[in-house]
Amino acid sequence: MTDETANQGIPEPEGTAHIIETEYEIGQDNVDGSVGPFGFDIHNPVFLISGLSIVAFVFYTLALPEQSGAVFSWLFSAVTKGFDWFFLGAANIFVLFCLFLIVTPYGSVRLGGADATADYTYVGWFAMLFAAGMGIGLMFYGVSEPMSHFSSSMGGVAMEEGARTDWAPLGAAAGDTDAAIRLGMAATIFHWGLHPWAIYAVVALALALFSYNKGLPLTIRSAFYPIFGDRVWGWTGHVIDTLAVFATLFGLATSLGFGATQASAGLNELFGIPLGSTTEVVLITAITAIALISVLRGLDGGVKVLSEINMGLAFLLLMFVLLVGPTMVILTGFADYLAAYVQYLPALSNPVGRTDTNFMQGWTSFYWAWWISWSPFVGMFIARVSRGRTVREFVVCVLLIPSLVCVLWMSVFGGVAIQQVVMDGYTAAQDAPLELKLFKMLDALPLAGITSLIGIILVVVFFVTSSDSGSLVIDTITAGGKIDAPVPQRVFWCIFEGAVAIVLLLSVGGLSSLQSMVISTGLPFTVVLLVMCWAIFRGLQSERAQLR
Amino acid sequence: MFKRIMVPVDLAHIDKMEHALGCAADLAGLYGAEVTYVGATAAAPSAVAHTPAEFAAKLREFAGAQAAQRGIEAHDHMVMAHDPTTDLDDTLLRAVKDIDADLVVMASHVPGVAEYVWPSNGGKIAGHAKASVLVVRD
Numbered sequence: 158m159t160d161e162t163a164n165q166g167i168p169e170p171e172g173t174a175h176i177i178e179t180e181y182e183i184g185q186d187n188v189d190g191s192v193g194p195f196g197f198d199i200h201n202p203v204f205l206i207s208g209l210s211i212v213a214f215v216f217y218t219l220a221l222p223e224q225s226g227a228v229f230s231w232l233f234s235a236v237t238k239g240f241d242w243f244f245l246g247a248a249n250i251f252v253l254f255c256l257f258l259i260v261t262p263y264g265s266v267r268l269g270g271a272d273a274t275a276d277y278t279y280v281g282w283f284a285m286l287f288a289a290g291m292g293i294g295l296m297f298y299g300v301s302e303p304m305s306h307f308s309s310s311m312g313g314v315a316m317e318e319g320a321r322t323d324w325a326p327l328g329a330a331a332g333d334t335d336a337a338i339r340l341g342m343a344a345t346i347f348h349w350g351l352h353p354w355a356i357y358a359v360v361a362l363a364l365a366l367f368s369y370n371k372g373l374p375l376t377i378r379s380a381f382y383p384i385f386g387d388r389v390w391g392w393t394g395h396v397i398d399t400l401a402v403f404a405t406l407f408g409l410a411t412s413l414g415f416g417a418t419q420a421s422a423g424l425n426e427l428f429g430i431p432l433g434s435t436t437e438v439v440l441i442t443a444i445t446a447i448a449l450i451s452v453l454r455g456l457d458g459g460v461k462v463l464s465e466i467n468m469g470l471a472f473l474l475l476m477f478v479l480l481v482g483p484t485m486v487i488l489t490g491f492a493d494y495l496a497a498y499v500q501y502l503p504a505l506s507n508p509v510g511r512t513d514t515n516f517m518q519g520w521t522s523f524y525w526a527w528w529i530s531w532s533p534f535v536g537m538f539i540a541r542v543s544r545g546r547t548v549r550e551f552v553v554c555v556l557l558i559p560s561l562v563c564v565l566w567m568s569v570f571g572g573v574a575i576q577q578v579v580m581d582g583y584t585a586a587q588d589a590p591l592e593l594k595l596f597k598m599l600d601a602l603p604l605a606g607i608t609s610l611i612g613i614i615l616v617v618v619f620f621v622t623s624s625d626s627g628s629l630v631i632d633t634i635t636a637g638g639k640i641d642a643p644v645p646q647r648v649f650w651c652i653f654e655g656a657v658a659i660v661l662l663l664s665v666g667g668l669s670s671l672q673s674m675v676i677s678t679g680l681p682f683t684v685v686l687l688v689m690c691w692a693i694f695r696g697l698q699s700e701r702a703q704l705r
Numbered sequence: 706m707f708k709r710i711m712v713p714v715d716l717a718h719i720d721k722m723e724h725a726l727g728c729a730a731d732l733a734g735l736y737g738a739e740v741t742y743v744g745a746t747a748a749a750p751s752a753v754a755h756t757p758a759e760f761a762a763k764l765r766e767f768a769g770a771q772a773a774q775r776g777i778e779a780h781d782h783m784v785m786a787h788d789p790t791t792d793l794d795d796t797l798l799r800a801v802k803d804i805d806a807d808l809v810v811m812a813s814h815v816p817g818v819a820e821y822v823w824p825s826n827g828g829k830i831a832g833h834a835k836a837s838v839l840v841v842r843d
Contacts, residue, residue, distance in 0.1 A: 176755045184752040269748060270756065276748060276787060369748060372755025455791025544748040629788075640749050641789040 176372030177382060181390045183374045187637050197646055200637035203395055207402035207635060208653075214407075215657055218671060219664050226670040233673035236680050237522040244525040245508035245517070247683045251355040254690045255556050258362075263697040264549030269369040275545035279554075280468075281461050282542060286559060288464035289538045289626045290357055291349070292471070292619035293416060295566050296612065301594040302348070303571025304578075304587055306341035309516075324515045327504055338575055342494040343501040345571060348520065349563040350498065351556060352506070353528040356686065358555040360536025361543060363689040365551075366696045369544050374638020377401040377533055383692045397685070398634050401533035404678045405634075406654055407671055408531055409627040413658040414668040416620045417441050419592040423613040426596050427606065438659055444617060445655030448624035452647045456541075460625050467618045474611050475569055481602050482573040483580070491568040498564065526679030529686060537630045541640075548697065574598040624654060707738045711782075711806035711836070713797050714742050716753045716763055725812035725841040730775040732810065732839075739778040742768045743800045745786050745793055757785060780804075794829045801834045809838045 189198040199205075218225045237244075258264050267273055277285070306326055313331025315323040323329065326344040330336035363380035373379035378394035385393050417437040424430040451459030479487055511517050543551055577583040577598065586597040599608045628651040635650075636642035661668045712729045714722060733740045744764040746757055754760035761783045772779035782804050786796040801809060811827050831838035 176759075182752060183750055270758065272758075273748075276785075368750055369756070372750045372759075375749040453791065456788035457792055459791075541749070638749070639751065640747050641751065641793075644790050647790070 176370075177367075179373070179382070179387060179390075181374075181387065184637055184639050186390075187639065196643035198636055198639060198642045199646065200398075200635055203398045203402070203637070204635040206395065207399045207406075210399070211403065211406055211653075211657065214671075214674075215660055219660065222665050222670075226666045229670040229673040229677070232677045236677045237526055238518045240680055240683075241518045241522040242508040244522045244529075244679070244683060245506060247687055248352045248356065248525050249506050249508070250690065251359050251686065252351045252556075254693075255355045255358050255552050258693075258697075259549050259552050259556075263694075263701060264552070265547055266366075266370075266697050266700045267545070267547045268365045268551065269544040273369070273545040277461070277542055281465060282554070283558070284464035284468040285461060285542050285622075285626075286539060286555060287471075287562070288460070288467055288619060288622040290535050290559065291353065291563070292467065293412065293616065293623060294349075295471075295563070295570075296595065296616050296619060297419060297591070298345075298349075299566055299570035299595065300574045300586055300598045301591050303341050303345045303567055304574050304594065306344045307337050307571075307575050307578075308341075308587065310337035310340045321512055321514060324519060325513065326516045326520075327501065327513055329513075334579055338490075338579070339493065339497040340501065341575070342490075342567065342571060343497040344505060344516070344520070345567050346494060346498040346564050347502065347505045348524045349567060350560040352525065354556045354559050356525075356528045356532050357535045357539060358552055359686050359689055359693070360532040361539035361555060362548065362551060363693050363696075364537055364540035365543050366693060366700075368540065368638075370700055371696060375537070375540065375640060376634050376638035377537065379638070380689050380692050383695050384688060400678065400681065401537075402631050402634050404530045404675060404682065405534040405627055405631055406650075406657065407675045408534065409623060409654050410657040410661060411668050411672040411675060413441055413444065413620060413624065413654065414662045415672075416616060417444070417658075417662065420613055420616050420620075422590075422592040423596050423609060423616070426593060427609050427613070434663055437662055440617075441655055441658050441662065444620045444624060445651060447617075447621045448628070448651050448655075449648060451621055451625040452628055452651050453644065456629065460622055460629070463618055463622050463625070467615060467622065470611055470615055470618075474608060474615065475566060477604075477608060478573055478599075478602065479569050482569070483576050486576055487569055487572045490572045491565060494568050494572075495564055523676065526676045526683075529679040529682045530675050532682065532686065534627055534630050537633070538626045541629070541633075570595070570598065573602075577601055624651060627654065707732065707736045707808040707837075709804065709806045710738050710740045710808045710810055711801055711804055712740055712742050712810050713800075713812075714744050714764075714767065715812075716744055716760070716767065717751070719767070721843060722812040724843055725810055726771065727775075728839070728841050729810040730771070730777050732808070733775075733777045738808070739780060740771070741780040741782050741804050741806065742771065743782045743784060743797065743804070745784045745789060745796050745800075747786055747789050757783070797830055798833055801830070801836050806836045809834060809836050811838065811840050813840050813842055 186201050187198055188201045309323060309325040310330045312323055312325060313329045314321060326340055330340050367373045367379040367382060368375040373382055376398055378389045378397045381389045381397060417440040420440050421432055421436040425432050430436055451463055539555060574586045578587050583601050586594050589597040595612055596609050599605050599612060628647045631650045632642060632647045633640050661671055710729050710733055729740055746760040748757060754763055764781045764783050768779045768781035782800060784796050784800045786792050809830060813827055827840040
């Protein structure tokens, strides 16, 4: 230890923790000072490199839209098609690894040391897990994805020159309504169940373990300490952290752009507010402004409060749809879809020798890359709020329970929409564009005006929490793992994110080409996650050894 | 006049707090009060300590050293903040209540830590705490 207090003759405590001994002191590479009244405390060079390269990339997509669009879409299809087996195989490993942690004695290791107590109650913790992890996705795909898989499964297999041209999962279920519903729901749950949450759990666990138990800074590079040793404090680590900032900021900015599209579609449907870039820019500005207030209020007063409000609202909406929809059909469906998920899981997660290439590459591989590119952000946020839990409790709560909630959500929203088609012949949701499917489904239920409004509020607030927690995470990474950096830095990232989203939204094809690029970052991060599994295993081994 | 003086300390910038520390010790001597040094930390590792337990130990050492050096009765009190950037003042306000302090002596103008720098922080403590608050400029 070479920090200031140690220099003043305060000795190291004895036997308080099994920390990793390293010469690195948190904040040693930081530059602090102030610009006018605004203080800053930033990591040199991660802050500058990530900031400048983000600006450079935005300029590139704006200055050469066609060229950049072509480059990114080539990259995207090369990654999701060429490495589909790799994504599927790796995601299976993450799930098995997490399940392994639950059943082995490693599960009893407590994050933060044997005496640590949990910082948050279960309700607050769950609310934040969902708000950061996939709240917005559930709003987007809750109706549309089950519907897509159901429709394509009904359509059956189509072959052309020996290759399948249909998008149905596995062997489809041509004309068989019940089988198509089961297959469609199983495929949807597969994309929102164990696998994505295992991806988040691995990253979160690695960061929590190496920060709370091993005393390394709360930043992505720390999980690589077992592999690179002290080199993680140099350029190796700078590159890892910069990549994480990059994926987080662009991931958030593109989602913010697409979210504005859905919210404005909803507002148009509900109040006739004109569609177009003006409405979307106003929406992004408003979301960023609310996020700023939340940022200034901090973790407990901002993100946590908003997450809890949103979880309450989402629960009410879920209950409403369940009760006014065909309740018994959905409830028996829930059990049936869960069984279908278990039944089809081996086939759906099989990485090689598949014939349903469109589904496997266009859906599964895309999703896995997308979850993985989000994992530095979500994982780090989950780590931030999970101190004091045991590894077993952590994995059960981050993997199993959210998966079950997703099954319930998809069963209700997707189930109702499919039943509307099957039982009532109401096809408005089936025929609507992606961003409108949710509202069209609600339209056929009572009190559609109110529930649609709640839907829009949910979309907006989920974006606020994402934007806010994203700023928190980026700020921590670019401050070298310091979580007490001055508040203007978070404000900066929050505004920067909104600005990037607006610029990309106004450019032609800017959003979608950058989304392709973000998803492409999933490939290197998959390698990163595999390495993390090994690092977690080693870290837990040493914790167990010291407990004996 | 005063029985228990609370002094929030930033263990990363002790050298910049000399005025406040001296002032608190003098007042303690004058009124025969005891001093409680309050240190706030987050759960995540910081420049000061790798773990909250290590932080607590360092704070205890610090309080002991102050007691010996200045000839006062000194205690230590660690508080945890989830997000020190934004909830430090609330955390400190809780500490005022918890240790039942009747005077808070705070340093201001410690560079790099906005919460100590901005008068609004001392201002918030002064505005909300039941105790008297003395903000000592560097």
